[in-house]
Amino acid sequence: METRHHVVIVGGGFGGLHAARALKRAPVRVTLIDRRNFHLFQPLLYQVATGGLSPADIASPLRGILSHQKNVHVVLGEVTGFDLPNHIVRLADHAIHFDSLIVATGVRHHYFGNTDWEHHAPGLKTIEDALAIRRRILYAFEAAERETDPALVQAWLTFVVVGGGPTGVEMAGAIGEIAHFTLRNNFRSIDPSQARIYLVEGLNQVLSNYRPKLAARAANDLQQMGIDVHLNTMVTDIQADHVVLKSGASTQEIQAKTIIWAAGVQASPLGKQLAGAADAEVDRLGRVLVEPDMSLPNYPHVFVIGDLANRPDVEGQPLPGVALVAIQQGKYVARLLIKRLNNESTSPPFRYINLGSMATIGRARAVADMGWLRLTGYWGWLAWLFVHLMRLVGYENRISVFVQWAYNYVTRNRSARLITGEGE
Amino acid sequence: METRHHVVIVGGGFGGLHAARALKRAPVRVTLIDRRNFHLFQPLLYQVATGGLSPADIASPLRGILSHQKNVHVVLGEVTGFDLPNHIVRLADHAIHFDSLIVATGVRHHYFGNTDWEHHAPGLKTIEDALAIRRRILYAFEAAERETDPALVQAWLTFVVVGGGPTGVEMAGAIGEIAHFTLRNNFRSIDPSQARIYLVEGLNQVLSNYRPKLAARAANDLQQMGIDVHLNTMVTDIQADHVVLKSGASTQEIQAKTIIWAAGVQASPLGKQLAGAADAEVDRLGRVLVEPDMSLPNYPHVFVIGDLANRPDVEGQPLPGVALVAIQQGKYVARLLIKRLNNESTSPPFRYINLGSMATIGRARAVADMGWLRLTGYWGWLAWLFVHLMRLVGYENRISVFVQWAYNYVTRNRSARLITGEGE
Numbered sequence: 001m002e003t004r005h006h007v008v009i010v011g012g013g014f015g016g017l018h019a020a021r022a023l024k025r026a027p028v029r030v031t032l033i034d035r036r037n038f039h040l041f042q043p044l045l046y047q048v049a050t051g052g053l054s055p056a057d058i059a060s061p062l063r064g065i066l067s068h069q070k071n072v073h074v075v076l077g078e079v080t081g082f083d084l085p086n087h088i089v090r091l092a093d094h095a096i097h098f099d100s101l102i103v104a105t106g107v108r109h110h111y112f113g114n115t116d117w118e119h120h121a122p123g124l125k126t127i128e129d130a131l132a133i134r135r136r137i138l139y140a141f142e143a144a145e146r147e148t149d150p151a152l153v154q155a156w157l158t159f160v161v162v163g164g165g166p167t168g169v170e171m172a173g174a175i176g177e178i179a180h181f182t183l184r185n186n187f188r189s190i191d192p193s194q195a196r197i198y199l200v201e202g203l204n205q206v207l208s209n210y211r212p213k214l215a216a217r218a219a220n221d222l223q224q225m226g227i228d229v230h231l232n233t234m235v236t237d238i239q240a241d242h243v244v245l246k247s248g249a250s251t252q253e254i255q256a257k258t259i260i261w262a263a264g265v266q267a268s269p270l271g272k273q274l275a276g277a278a279d280a281e282v283d284r285l286g287r288v289l290v291e292p293d294m295s296l297p298n299y300p301h302v303f304v305i306g307d308l309a310n311r312p313d314v315e316g317q318p319l320p321g322v323a324l325v326a327i328q329q330g331k332y333v334a335r336l337l338i339k340r341l342n343n344e345s346t347s348p349p350f351r352y353i354n355l356g357s358m359a360t361i362g363r364a365r366a367v368a369d370m371g372w373l374r375l376t377g378y379w380g381w382l383a384w385l386f387v388h389l390m391r392l393v394g395y396e397n398r399i400s401v402f403v404q405w406a407y408n409y410v411t412r413n414r415s416a417r418l419i420t421g422e423g424e
Numbered sequence: 425m426e427t428r429h430h431v432v433i434v435g436g437g438f439g440g441l442h443a444a445r446a447l448k449r450a451p452v453r454v455t456l457i458d459r460r461n462f463h464l465f466q467p468l469l470y471q472v473a474t475g476g477l478s479p480a481d482i483a484s485p486l487r488g489i490l491s492h493q494k495n496v497h498v499v500l501g502e503v504t505g506f507d508l509p510n511h512i513v514r515l516a517d518h519a520i521h522f523d524s525l526i527v528a529t530g531v532r533h534h535y536f537g538n539t540d541w542e543h544h545a546p547g548l549k550t551i552e553d554a555l556a557i558r559r560r561i562l563y564a565f566e567a568a569e570r571e572t573d574p575a576l577v578q579a580w581l582t583f584v585v586v587g588g589g590p591t592g593v594e595m596a597g598a599i600g601e602i603a604h605f606t607l608r609n610n611f612r613s614i615d616p617s618q619a620r621i622y623l624v625e626g627l628n629q630v631l632s633n634y635r636p637k638l639a640a641r642a643a644n645d646l647q648q649m650g651i652d653v654h655l656n657t658m659v660t661d662i663q664a665d666h667v668v669l670k671s672g673a674s675t676q677e678i679q680a681k682t683i684i685w686a687a688g689v690q691a692s693p694l695g696k697q698l699a700g701a702a703d704a705e706v707d708r709l710g711r712v713l714v715e716p717d718m719s720l721p722n723y724p725h726v727f728v729i730g731d732l733a734n735r736p737d738v739e740g741q742p743l744p745g746v747a748l749v750a751i752q753q754g755k756y757v758a759r760l761l762i763k764r765l766n767n768e769s770t771s772p773p774f775r776y777i778n779l780g781s782m783a784t785i786g787r788a789r790a791v792a793d794m795g796w797l798r799l800t801g802y803w804g805w806l807a808w809l810f811v812h813l814m815r816l817v818g819y820e821n822r823i824s825v826f827v828q829w830a831y832n833y834v835t836r837n838r839s840a841r842l843i844t845g846e847g848e
Contacts, residue, residue: 036843037562037566037841037842037843038841038842038843051480054478054479054480054481054840055478055840055842055844056475056478056839056840056842057478059842060839061610061839061841061842063607063610063611064610064837064839064841067608067609067610068609073612074612075570076566076569076570076843077570093570127842127844128844128845138461142461142500145500146499146500146501146517183487184491185491185492186485186487186488186491187487188497188498394839395831396827396828396831396835396837396839397839399827399831400824400827400828400839403820403823403824403827404820404824407819407820407823411820413488413820415480415484415485415488415818415820415821415824416478416479416480417461417462417485417488418461418462418479418480418483418485418551419460419461419462419500420479420551420552420555421552421845
C-alpha cells in the first residue's frame with residue numbers, strides 16, 4: 001500500500017482540490033496539505049465581507065469533501081520548505097516524502113511596498129479578512145450615528161475601494177446596496193443613503209480584462225447606484241482618516257474612515273522558496289515561471305498551478321487569476337500524472353479553455369462575457385447567480401446560499417450584519 | 425417629541441428586546457443600549473460551538489429587528505455607570521437622561537474564584553466564545569490525527585464538559601454526535617469514534633431543575649451515546665492537559681486536552697454598580713434583589729429583569745435562568761409602565777407562567793417538561809425543534825436554520841466545521 005506513487009499537494013484551494021479529486025481512481029496515494037481545515041470559495045468572499053453570507057456558506061471542510069476518497073490523506077499544517085533533490089516537503093514538525101509534488105498556494109494582497117497601508121486599508125483574501133472588513137463597514141455607520149461633528153459624520157459615511165477588478169467592483173456595489181437599501185430605517189440620526197462610495201482604478205477602465213464595452217457598462221451601472229468611479233487615478237497615500245488620489249496632474253484628498261484594498265496581489269511566499277530550491281525564476285509578483293506542462297524547469301515531477309504559477313497561454317498572453325484557470329490546471333496535472341504512470345506519451349501543453357468571466361455589480365446587475373455571448377443587467381445577474389451556485393462545493397451550501405439570496409432579493413436584507421471579533 | 429416619557433433599556437437580550445417591543449404603541453420614546461449590534465439567541469449557541477450553525481443563523485441585528493418601530497433609538501455602546509437620583513445613565517463618551525430605566529445585562533460564566541481555569545476551560549456566552557470552543561473541539565481531532573504518542577492521541581480525543589445543566593448536556597451530546605457520526609471517514613490515522621466524552625455534574629442529577637425521572641432519562645440517553653456521565657462529582661483542578669475530579673473520598677485525574685466550562689454563572693458587573701448606586705442588595709452571584717414588580721427598592725422607576733435580577737416566584741422558589749423568564753419580565757415591565765402613564769392602578773407582582781423546559785441530547789433525543797405533558801426521545805426532540813425554530817427572531821433565520829437542521833438530520837453532517845480566528 002505505502003509503495004504506491006505518492007502525490008503531495010500543497011494548498012486546498014481550487015487548483016489543489018481539483019487535482020486531488022481528479023486523482024480519485026488513479027493508482028496513487030495523495031496527501032493534501034493546507035494550513036486551514038476548509039476549502040474556501042473565494043469568488044463569494046465579498047458577500048461575507050458585506051454581511052450577505054456567513055463564512056460556513058462558502059467554506060467546506062476539506063476532510064468532509066474528501067471523506068469518501070480513500071486514497072487522500074488530508075494534513076492540517078504549514079509547509080516550511082522543500083528539498084527537491086531528495087523529494088521532500090518540510091512541515092513545522094515533520095517531513096513528507098513525495099514522488100510527485102503539486103504546489104498551489106495562490107496569492108495574497110500586496111501594497112506595492114507601502115506596507116503601512118495594510119493597517120488602514122485591509123485586503124480581502126481570508127475568512128478573517130472578510131469578517132474584519134464587515135466589522136469596519138458596519139461599525140462606520142454606528143460611529144456616524146453617534147458622532148455630532150458633521151465633518152466626522154461624513155468621514156464615517158465615506159467608503160473608498162481601491163482597485164477596480166472584480167473584487168473592487170463587487171465590494172463597491174455591495175456597499176452601495178447596504179447604504180441605500182439594507183440599512184434603510186435602521187438609524188435615527190443619520191441617513192445611511194447619504195454615504196459616499198468611491199471606486200478608484202489606475203487604468204482607464206474597471207474590470208481591465210473585460211471588453212471595453214462591457215467594462216463601460218459595469219462602470220455605468222455602478223454610477224447609477226451612486227458610486228463615484230474614478231478611472232486613471234492612482235492612490236498616493238492612505239492614512240487612518242483619509243486617502244490621497246492623483247489623477248494626471250491633480251491630487252485630491254478624501255476624508256474617509258473606511259478604506260478597502262482590492263488593488264494588488266503577490267504570490268504566496270512559498271513560491272519564492274520553491275523557486276529557490278529549484279533554481280527557477282519568479283516574476284515581479286513572486287509567481288513561479290513554469291514549463292508548458294506546468295512543471296518546474298529541470299524538475300518534471302514538481303508542478304506549480306493556479307495563481308502561484310506564471311505560464312502565459314499559447315498566444316503568449318498572461319492568464320487571468322481566476323478559479324477556472326486553477327481548476328483546469330489541477331485537472332490537467334492529474335491527467336498528466338496518470339498518463340505517466342501508465343507509460344503513455346506525455347501530454348500536450350496546458351491550454352486554458354476560457355468559459356468566460358462575470359462580475360456582479362449589485363441587485364439584478366452584472367456583466368458576463370462568455371465569448372460567444374455577452375450578458376448585462378438582469379440576465380447577466382441571473383447567469384452569475386446560476387454559475388456561482390453550481391460551482392459552490394457541497395449541496396448544503398448551495399441550498400443555504402440559494403435560500404439566503406432569494407430572501408435577500410425579496411427583502412433587500414442582509415442577515416449576517418454582525419459586528420463580531422476583536423474591535424480596533 | 426422629546427418631551428415624551430423616555431424609557432432607557434440597557435441590554436438587547438431576551439428581556440431588553442421584549443420590553444422594547446412591548447412598548448411599540450406606548451406614548452414613550454425608547455433608547456436601547458447594547459455593546460453588540462445584534463440580539464443573540466443564546467439557547468442555540470452550543471450549535472454554533474459544535475459547527476452545526478453559523479453565528480448569523482442565531483443572531484439578528486438589533487437595528488434591523490427594530491427598524492420599523494419608530495419610537496426606538498438603538499445605541500451601540502457600553503454603560504459605565506448610573507446616577508439614579510439625577511436619572512442618568514453614563515456611557516464612555518456621553519450621558520443619557522431617562523424617565524424610566526430597565527437594566528437587563530444578564531450573566532456571564534463564573535469560575536468560583538478559580539480564574540486561572542478560564543484559560544483552560546472556556547465558557548459559552550458569546551459568539552466569540554462559541555467560535556473559540558468550535559476551534560478547540562475541531563483542532564483536537566486534527567492534533568490527534570498528527571500525534572504519534574498513543575497517550576497523547578487519547579488526551580486529544582478526550583473531552584470534559586463541566587456542568588450538567590442544559591448547556592452542558594447539549595454540548596456533551598453534540599460532541600458525541602461529532603465524534604460518532606459527523607467525522608466518520610474524515611481521518612486516516614485516528615478513529616474519531618474512539619473519543620471519550622465526560623460530563624461532570626456536582627449534584628445527583630443532570631438538569632437539576634427537571635423532575636428526577638426526566639433527568640434520569642436524559643442521563644441514560646447520554647450514556648447510550650457513549651458519554652460518561654459523572655454525578656455527585658466536583659472538579660477540583662483544571663490544567664491545560666488534565667482535570668481532577670473528586671467524588672466522595674476518591675479523586676481521579678483525567679488526561680484531556682479539551683475542557684469546556686458550563687458550570688457556573690455570575691451577574692454582569694453592571695448589577696453591582698446599579699445596586700451600589702441605589703444602596704440595594706445583590707446576592708452571592710451578583711444578581712440584584714428587586715421588589716415584586718421588578719423595580720429597585722426606593723427607585724420605582726428603575727427595573728432589573730432577566731438573569732440579572734433575583735426575584736423568587738410567589739412561592740419563594742428561585743426562577744430558572746431561562747429566556748422565557750426574561751421575556752415575561754420584559755413584557756411585564758412594559759405593561760406596568762404603560763399603566764403608570766395612563767394613571768391606572770399599579771400592576772400585581774410579576775408572576776412567571778412556566779411554559780415548560782426542554783433540552784436536546786442529540787439526534788432525535790430530547791427531554792421536554794411542559795407540566796401537563798412530558799416528552800422524551802423522538803417526540804421530545806420534535807417539540808424542541810419546533811419551539812426553538814418558532815422562537816428564533818427573523819423569518820430568514822428560521823428558514824436557514826430549518827434547512828440546515830433538515831440537511832444535518834439526513835446526512836449527519838455539520839457544515840460549519842471551520843477552524844477560524846486566532847489559534848492558541
